[in-house]
Amino acid sequence: MQKLFKSKILKLISISILVVTLVISSAIAYTIRHSWPQESGKITLPGLQAQVEVQRDQLGIPHIYAQNTHDLFMAQGYIHAQDRFWQMDFWRHIGSGRxxxxxxxxxxxxxxxxxTLGWARVAQTEIQQMDTETRNILQAYADGINTYLADHQxxxxxxxxxxxKLLNPNYKPExxxxxxxxxxxxxxxxDLGDNLDTEIERSILLxxxxxxxxxxxxxxxxxxxxVVVGHGGQGGHVGQRRQRGDLSSLSPPTPHTLSLAFGRGDGIGSNNWVISGQRTATGKPILANDPHLGVQMPSIWHEVGLHCLPKTAACPxxxxGFSFPGMAGVIIGHNDRISWGVTNLEADVMDLFIEKINPNNPNQYEVNGKWVDMELLTENIQVAGSQSVAQTVRYTRHGPIISDTFAPVKNxxxxxxxxxxxxxxxxxxxxxxxxxxxASAIVKINLSQNWQEFRAGVRDFDVPAQNFVYADIDGNIGYQMPGKIPVRxxxxxxxxxxxxxxxxxxxxxxxxxxxxxxxxxESGYIVTANNAVIGKDYPYLISSEWDYGFRAQRIAEMIAAKKNSITVADVEKMQVDNKNLIAENIVPILLQIPFSNSRLEKVQHLLVGWDFQQNSDSTAGAIFAAFWKHLLADTFADQLPQGYxxxxxxxxxxxxxxxxxxxxSNWWDNYKTPVVENRDQIFQQAFAEAVDELEGSLSKDTSRWHWGNLHTVTFRNQTLGKSGIAPIEALxxxxxxxxxxxxxxxxxxxxxxxxxxxxxxLxxxxxxxxxxxxxxxVAxxxxxxxxxxxxxxxxxxxQPWRQFKYHPMLWQPEKxxxxAAKSLMLIP
Known part of the structure; x- marks a missing residue:
């Protein structure tokens, strides 16, 4: 009887647990799913002037068809909010320091x-100076977002x-x-600027x-x-010229106070290139672009098509192409006549000024022998779960005093x-x-129908300064550098x-x-990869901090080697090329260095015949990467500050x-040891350490050494995905x-x-x-x-991105x- 009773109790408990689990699971499933956007059927949108159709393909990429400009950008705002509002909300709080x-x-x-930087104050001035067309587009875009917010909270x-809500129950998006x-x-x-970091680094190294x-x-x-452009900056081709000054592509660690906010990391940059019809199989240009940005989840990009039906002077x-959630229009892509791609220029547009401060008044600074009052602005910072904090920002004629709040220069x-x-x-x-x-530059570029109109649009793309490559259906290719570049x-x-x-x-x-x-x-191609844009004959200083051109060199090599009849499939292979040019340079030296240890000799032999492609399954790629890491540390760690x-x-x-x-060279010598080391000794040491590391972290079985086992990518939500709370991060x-x-x-x-x-x-x-x-x-x-x-x-x-697969960039309405997997009608 007692056993039967216990059995019933256990059965009831089991049923109760199951019911609770199902209820919780259902609640979680509901919570997860009820924010998913409606992608088909009809939605009434107050403020629309006419019907808009949104067709999404199997990957959820929307093409928006509208009868007027207002509705087109209102619909883009609505779709961005449907797909990415948390991302948009987060980025606007970064932009305003909130x-x-x-x-x-x-x-x-x-x-x-x-x-202290005061971006929101600058943006308010931009609104006042904005042309009517751009303002109307941005307002229609904002109206679309707000229409979505009206029905979703x-x-x-x-x-x-x-x-x-669990952390900040009173938060409500505005x-x-x-x-x-x-x-x-x-x-x-x-995110794209690092010459402030490099200025600081040079000073600290001294x-x-x-x-x-x-x-x-x-x-x-x-x-x-x-270099991208020769002959004093006007015309020319990819050639071999020296850029004056010291050049650097350093990206030191992001200050800890910005770790949540920004995806900055080593390798921020991009590739783009354009090949003229004289080198392609079709006789028309091919344009390629892959921007390199910090790892994040979701992607920073949102692919979209924006189409006026019909296209008229009133709706042109x-x-x-690719848009940014939070911004109207297409940033990188093509219209019906032209295409364009963008890479970061690496321009030097940030200068630190050392201000002499009046010892009797911290709000005065010296200008040409006289004490001058700083401009003082008070900021009121709202803090969730706490009282607001008042902050005074000090401004000089050069800009804000950042040593009050920017950790790397506080001391x-x-x-x-x-x-x-x-x-x-x-x-x-x-x-x-x-x-x-x-903002007006993006509008003008989207509308451009030829090289002259494109350059007129790019002229407004002043901050951040970028490299633009161009192609049109008439067969022309071009490059234009815009941006505010200071003359000192x-x-x-x-x-x-x-x-x-x-x-x-x-x-x-x-x-x-x-x-x-x-x-x-004349070369029939233009390549930019954050490398030097101009040679020593250009009369102005653009940067002392270019990327050092290894990617540009490799891209140019691949295009030149292919010569003619280049196809989209050929460019796909170029875009995902894994050749490591520094490995090609130093592995031959490593292979000539003797090892008395047979274990090391066997591993060394695995590098023989390597094609220097750092593929995911490459054993040689894993060996070289470990060697490279230890080589840098063994050569420089004894003389450089920890943060650099x-x-x-x-x-x-x-x-x-x-x-x-x-x-x-003295750089090879480790100052912390009594002996004087040379290059070959450091190579031997680094290689032995690399083998020890690989055996410890992967296996003693070298067949299990693959570059992809070491070199992994985790896509992290920029906010809650870095919370440190495992269940939340797993979501x-x-x-x-x-x-x-x-x-x-x-x-x-x-x-x-x-x-x-x-x-x-990446x-x-x-x-x-x-x-x-x-x-x-394809994209x-x-x-x-x-x-x-x-x-x-x-x-x-x-998975397609990892496996170097692409999807078609659909264009013609019938295509x-x-x-279309889903079709949504937006009704006035």
Whole structure:
């Protein structure tokens, strides 16, 4: 009887647990699913002027068909909000320095720094100066977002809000404003700009190194690597010229206060190139682009088609490609006549000014022998779960004082090797802290029908400064560099400069007509990969910090080797090429070095015959990467500050390429040992350490050594995916996945050799456009169209991206219709 009773009790408990589990599971499933967007049927949208159709393909890529401009961009805003509102909400809080409103005290220091920069104040000025057409488009876009918000709140917007509700129960998203779109450009400018970091690094290295040693670690751009444009910046082709000055592509660790906010990492950059019809199988150009950005979930890109039906003077848009959630229009793509691609210029548009501060008044600074009052602005920072915090931002004629809030320069006098006044502060002059015309540039580029109109549109793309490649259906190809590039009275922007005189002032910006450009070069192709744009004959300083051109060199090699009849399939292979040029340079040296240990000899022999392709399944690729990491550490760790150890970026490719030619250089010697080491000894040491590491982390069985086992990518939600709470991270993150490629490889999956092999930056999307047939164009991005965890389009592009597969970029209406998986009608 007792056993029967216990049996019934256990049965009841089991049933109860099952019921509770089912209820919880159902609740979770409901919470997850009820934020997913409606993709078919009909939705009434107040404010629409006419019916809009949205057709989505099997990957959830929408093509929007509207009868007027207002409805087209209102619908884009609505669709962006459907798919990515959490991402948009988060980015606008970065742009305005309001992260603590969402995430509380942990983001207060980040907000203080962002409020110091004052992007929102700059954006307000831009709104006042904006042309009517752009303002109307951005307002229609905002109206679309707000129409969606009117019917969706909290977890109905995204799963993240259900989690945030537990941490910050009072948070409610506010309506979208034009301001929020404009600050997006500022955030991207910060994400793409690293010459502030390099200025700081040079100064810190001078504390312990001579200026000659600093120049060796930050060497000139290689004379044998390509520049984009020759002949004084007007016309020319990829050639071999030396750029003056010291050049660097360093991306030091992001300050800890910004770790939540930004995806900056080693390897931020991009590839793009355009090949004219004289080299292609169709006789028409092919254009390729793959922007390299920090790893994130969801992707930074949202693929979309924006079409006026019919296309008229009143509704002139017919464009497809990649947009940013939060910004109207298409950033990279093509319309019915032209295509364009973008890479980061690496321009030097940030200068640190050392300001002399009045010892009797911290709000005064010296200008030409006189004390001048700073402009003081008070910021009120709302903090979730706590009281608001008042902050005073000090402004000089050069810009805000950042040494109050920017961690790397708070104790600059203790770390830097440059002369500083007894009472000083550091002010930042930066083009992104001045009004920009970026939004109008995107509108004009989307509308451009030829080279002249394209250049007129690109002229407004002032911040962040970029490299644009161009092609049109008439067979033309071109390159144009836009951007605000300062002309300094003196100095080269490499070190912080005195701010108390006029000696280092910015006098003007280089006139657009004098910026580098090329149209239909004789070579039949144009390549940009963050490498030097111009040679020594160009009269202005654009940068001392180019990428060192290894990717550009490899791309140019592949195009030149193919010669003629190049196809989209050929360009696909180029875009995912994994050849490691520094391995090609130093592995032959390593193979000549004797090892008395048979174990090491066997591993060394595995490098014989390697084609230097760092494929995911490559054993040699894993061996070389481990050797490279230890080689950099064994060579430089004894002389460099902890925060500035070699990352393995293209700069270190250039350093090592020269250093191996000097086998007895002092750099090889480890100052911490009594003996004087040379190159071969350090090679032996690094190789032995690499083998030990691989045996310890992978296996003693070398057949299990694969580069992808070390070099993995995990796509992390930028906010809750980095919470440190495993169950929450499991909801939003995907990975790790084995990855091919590496730093300064065309397939640029960057990793930081000072840390580990984890992918920190990557080709965030790949696009190849066929000017002979738009429907033959292909693309892929890293994660998927959706920002909703567990939605089928949240991660359905990860495997194709990893496996170097592409999907068609649909264009003709009949192609879009025949491939439509969902069709949604938006009704006035």
């Amino acid at each position: 992260l603590a409103e969402m995430f509380g005290q942990s983001q207060l220091n980040t907000d203080k720094f962002l409020r 909290n977890s109905a917007l995204s799963l993240e809000y259900a989690v945030l 309506p979208w404003q034009l301001l929020h779109t404009l600050t997006w450009g500022k955030v991207m400018s910060y 504390k312990t190194l001579t200026s000659q040693q600093v120049d060796q670690l930050i060497p000139p751009y290689p004379a044998d690597h390509p 848009y017919d464009v497809a 600059f006098h203790q770390t830097a090797g440059i002369n500083l006044p007894a009472n000083y502060a550091l002010a930042l002059r930066w083009t992104a802290l001045e009004p920009s015309t970026l 009275k003196s100095g080269d922007g490499r070190y912080p400069v005195p701010g108390w005189t006029d000696e280092f002032e910015w006098q003007e910006y280089i006139q657009f007509e004098k910026l580098p450009t090329v149209f239909n070069p 150890l070699p990352t393995g970026s293209s700069r270190w490719f250039a350093v090592i390429r020269e250093l191996v030619k000097q086998p007895n 939003f993150n995907r990975g790790p996945f084995p990855s091919a490629g590496g730093s300064s490889i065309v397939n640029a999956t960057g990793w930081n050799a000072a840390k580990d092999y984890t992918v920190v930056s 080709p965030s999307m790949r696009m190849i456009v066929d000017l002979a047939n738009w429907d033959n164009s 892929i991005q890293t994660t998927g169209q959706s920002g909703h965890a567990f939605h089928r389009h949240y991660d359905d592009m990860i 879009v219709a025949s491939n």
